[in-house]
Amino acid sequence: MKKTQYLIGLLTLLFLLVACAKAEEKDVVKVGIRSSELKTWEYIKEQAAKENLELELVTFSAQFDPNQALAEDEVDINAFQHVAYLNLFNTNNNTDLQAIGTTIMAPIxxxxxxxxxxxxxxxxxxxxxxxxxxxxxxxxxxxxxxxxxxxxxxxxxxxxxxxxxxxxxxxxxxxxxxxxxxxxxxxxxxxxxxxxxxxxxxxxxxxxxxxESETAKPFINVIVAKAEDQDNATLKKIVDIYQREKTANFIKDISKGNYVPVKMPLDELASWKKFYSY
Structure with missing residues (x-):
């Protein structure tokens, strides 16, 4: 009897561990972008594939906001906006989309x-x-x-x-x-x-x-996810791939230096409003 209870308990534990692991996995991650970011994300897609992570790039025209697509679960993450724009969207639409990593600046x-x-x-x-x-x-x-x-x-x-x-x-x-x-x-x-x-x-x-320099925090672009996914291991891996030195060099090359790769901790980025009273 005790042996049977032990086996049931063990199987239950294994089931829970597998379920938790599955919750952290996404077979295909859909990424909402603008066409201006396509070359960069095609490169990210190639690098992710080498690590058994499949990305599907969903390109949105200027007539549709990728934040709306994210809020409605049409994509898993998006990457097209700076943090000030994200804050405005959340305020105007009562959403809770969160930055999970920095990407670039397109300085004025x-x-x-x-x-x-x-x-x-x-x-x-x-x-x-x-x-x-x-x-x-x-x-x-x-x-x-x-x-x-x-x-x-x-x-x-x-x-x-x-x-x-x-x-x-x-x-x-x-x-x-x-x-x-x-x-x-x-x-x-x-x-x-x-x-x-x-x-x-x-x-x-x-x-x-x-x-603009990298100190202009409100205008640093970010990868964004829904609040409940901000600690997802798979999504964090995508951020890691984006923030690698090889990716930064690729971005600098294809943009002829017009895009500035930015790797900034999120807790540092959180003070972005202070830049207004610089």
Whole structure:
């Protein structure tokens, strides 16, 4: 009798161990991405396959938010956004999507057809910036990072004419349609240009006079999962593959240096809002 009870107990334990292991496994991990990230994730997929991990890449157009797909279980993780965007999505949609690892930065930069150094920014210089609130705010933070102005104490990441507290050089900030910022350089002294817009205009990050550094935490891109999956071993393995030095070198090469790989601990990333009052 005792032997039978022992065997039943042992089988029950084995069943539970297998069930727990299965809970940590995913036969195929679906990854939601934008087309701009396809080459990187094709590389990640190849590396994962070498470790018996199969990825299915699901590419979303600009008309559909990969966060919505994640919230609705259409994908297991996604990788397309920075942490500030993730926070805004969670706030607006009452979701609990969590960053499980950092990936890259696509830094915005300050460009000019007339000048080539930070010291060329003189009193009253005209600086064009993207006019949508998010990127306008990001431009102001870039200028603050290099001590060209200071944003207000209640700054929330969104730009506006009233978001500048101190402007010691009396810079003239010219909000314009983001896609036009490269052309506006002809009329302004400088222009803050988004990474993607700059690339389309034939500009590289190395052409920028200044650009965001890895200290600009709100704009570090992340791999995101649902809250209940944030400790999943399989998903953590994908993060590990992404953050390897070989992957970083691949990203730098295919982006011609426009993407900056970032490997930052999540507990350090958690202080990202403090950057607004840098």
């Amino acid at each position: 930069g300050l460009y000019s057809n007339k000048y080539s150094a930070l010291t060329d920014i003189k009193e009253g210089a005209k600086i064009a910036v993207p006019n949508d609130p998010s990127n306008w705010g990001r431009a102001l933070l870039l200028l603050q990072e290099y001590d060209l102005l200071t944003v207000t104490e209640d700054f929330d990441g969104n730009g506006g004419e009233d978001r500048i507290k101190d402007n010691p050089k009396n810079l003239t900030i010219l909000p314009v349609e983001g896609a036009t910022t490269p052309r506006v350089m002809e009329d302004a002294d400088f222009a803050v240009i988004n990474n993607g817009v700059a690339v389309e205009a034939g500009l590289l990050l190395t052409d920028a006079i200044i650009h």
